[in-house]
Structure formats: structure tokens, C-alpha cells
Amino acid sequence: MSRFLKQPGSRVLSSTEDQSMFLIAADDPLVPDDVRLPDSLGGGIKRVRRGFVAPCPACGEEAFHLSLEGALNVAECLCKGFLWYRSITFSLTMPDRAEADPVERSET
Numbered sequence: 001m002s003r004f005l006k007q008p009g010s011r012v013l014s015s016t017e018d019q020s021m022f023l024i025a026a027d028d029p030l031v032p033d034d035v036r037l038p039d040s041l042g043g044g045i046k047r048v049r050r051g052f053v054a055p056c057p058a059c060g061e062e063a064f065h066l067s068l069e070g071a072l073n074v075a076e077c078l079c080k081g082f083l084w085y086r087s088i089t090f091s092l093t094m095p096d097r098a099e100a101d102p103v104e105r106s107e108t
């Protein structure tokens with residue numbers, strides 16, 4: 001399978017193998033099947049779970065993000081390029097019902 005390079009904000013992808021071959025994404029934004037991690041993150045291929053639009057972690061502008069396997073995300077920032085970040089998941093615990101109920105007082 002051929003792999004393509006994408007520049008932030010661009011729909012034109014260039015082939016990593018053939019410099020004269022390009023792919024123009026029909027979907028905007030494009031959600032690829034998988035992405036290659038930069039060497040600084042260890043390289044390798046990560047599957048893409050979904051794409052979503054959210055504020056950019058760097059500049060706050062609305063940006064397109066990809067959610068990858070392994071709680072890794074990448075935001076497509078038009079000024080800073082691709083920003084790789086980890087998402088933090090947390091759970092909220094509800095207090096016990098007994099604790100939430102007001103304490104009964106008997107007034108005599």
C-alpha cells in the first residue's frame with residue numbers, strides 16, 4: 001500500500017515513494033485509516049479511531065484532530081503544524097447516597 005504525506009490544512013497528499021504522484025482528498029477534513037508517528041514519538045503506525053473538530057491546544061483556533069489508538073491524538077494546527085498530544089481520561093465518582101442525604105436531626 002502506498003503511503004502519502006499530508007501538510008497541515010492541505011487536501012493534496014504527496015506520495016512517499018514517488019515524488020511525481022499526488023492524491024487529492026475527496027473528503028475535507030480527511031480521516032486516514034492510519035498515520036505514521038514522527039521519529040520523536042518512536043515512529044510506527046497507529047490506527048485512527050476518529051476525527052473531530054476542537055480548539056487547537058496551541059493557539060486555541062478551531063482545528064481538526066485525529067484520535068489514535070493508545071490515547072494519542074494529533075491536532076492539525078495551521079500555524080504550528082501537527083501537534084501530537086495524549087488525552088487524559090478520568091472518571092467522576094458520585095458520593096454515596098447516605099453521604100449526599102442531609103443528616104436527620106430530631107428536635108425535641
Ligand SMILES: [Zn+2]
Nearest residue numbers: 056058059077
Ligand atoms: Zn493551532
